[in-house]
Structure formats: C-alpha cells, structure tokens
Amino acid sequence: MAICYITYLRVSTQRQGESGLGLEAQRDAVSQYAGANGGTTVGSFVEVESGKRSDRPELKKAIAACRKSGAVLLIAKLDRLARNVHFISGLIESGVNFIATDMPNADRFMLHVYAAMAEEEARRISDRTKRALAAAKARGVKLGKNGKRLARENKAAADCFANEIGPVISRLLENEQMSFRCVADELNSNQVKTARGAKWHTSSVHRTYSRYLSGVGT
Secondary structure (H helix, E strand, O other), X not given: OOOEEXXXXXXXXXXXXXXXXXXXXXXXXXXXXXXHOOOEXXXXXXXXXXXXXXXXXXXXXXXXXXXXXXXXXXXXXXXXOOOOHHHHHHHHHOOOOXXXXXXXXXXXXXXXXXXXXXHHHHHHHHHHHHHHHHHHHHOOOOOOOOHHHHHHOOHHHHHHHHHHHHXXXXXXXXXXXXXXXXXXXXXXXOOOOOOOOOOOOXXXXXXXXXXXXXXXXX
C-alpha cells in the first residue's frame, strides 16, 4: 500500500511566495522523496511566514489534514518548520508522523538535538548582529532613519547608506554563511530599515551589498 503524504512548504516573504522563489526547490525535494519511496501526495500547504513565528495557520491545517487522513507530513528541510525546540517538541507530541527529506532517518532524539543546535545558532547570530548594529550606531550611523531623504537624493547618498550597512551584511553572508533571504530576515527582525525606510527583501539586500562591494576601499 502506497504511503500518503501531505506536503508543507514555507517561504519567509510575500515576494518569494508570489514569485515561487524558494518554493520550486522545496517542491522538487518532496516530490522526489515521495516518488523514490513509492508514496502519493494527497495534499499540499504553503505558508508565507517567518520561521521565528509559531502561529502558522497553514501548518495547523496540514497537521489537521494528516490527523484526519493518516497521511505523513512531508517537508523539504527541518528548518522549514522552525529553529525552535519547543515548537519541534509540540509537533512530535501531536501524534502526526513527519519526515524532513534532508533528515529522513532522524529519530525523536536526533530531531531534538538538531532543533536545539539550530535554535542556539540562531540566537548567537542574532546577538552578533545586534552587537554589529550597536557598534555602527555608536559611530553615529543612523540606519534606516533617513529613508525619505535618501530616496530623494542622489547616488552618493545611496552609496553612503550601503557603506554603513554593508559591513553587517558582509559578516552575515560570509562569516555566518547566511543566504540573502536569511540576511533580509535577520535585518527585519532587528528592525533595521532599507535606505528607503522599507522592509528588506532578497533583492534589496543583494543591491545594497553589491553597491557596498563596488565602493569598498574608496
């Protein structure tokens, strides 16, 4: 008898949800896993929400559907659920069987350990980011405070902003090995605004970082 799967996919921003950016890779991962294991996908739920939040309506729907049908909850990567031990523990205790395609053989103990390590690393990254931002502010940098003015002014102003926030972005990308999407999430969680006073997205991080690199040493 074929195993029935209900897939859960998550992206962090509305733009990624609308464009499919990040979703296709997850779809491919769960589809390949289900096919390789002779399974059938009977439902799919997509969430557009930060991984730091636990109140996810689409995930609740997916869990409810699994309980009703007896299907297995299938996700592409464990960090698509949460970097949160309490959250993972609650999911384990829900009675719903779930599989992360990147850790298909993980038992409960391994899942707890992985979640604990991911949660601690997320906390350390956040602490380091806060210290870097505090150091920038101590130098007189007012990140995201001049958004409307910068939006009206010339290239020099945008270059100035990129030089101010660039070192923080560079550290997150290079030292923390974070993706542009994760950098955007990290800056937003620390309430740092873009040069225009808006929220960060993958594209705005990439543009700002590129502008910073082009001006390094000048």
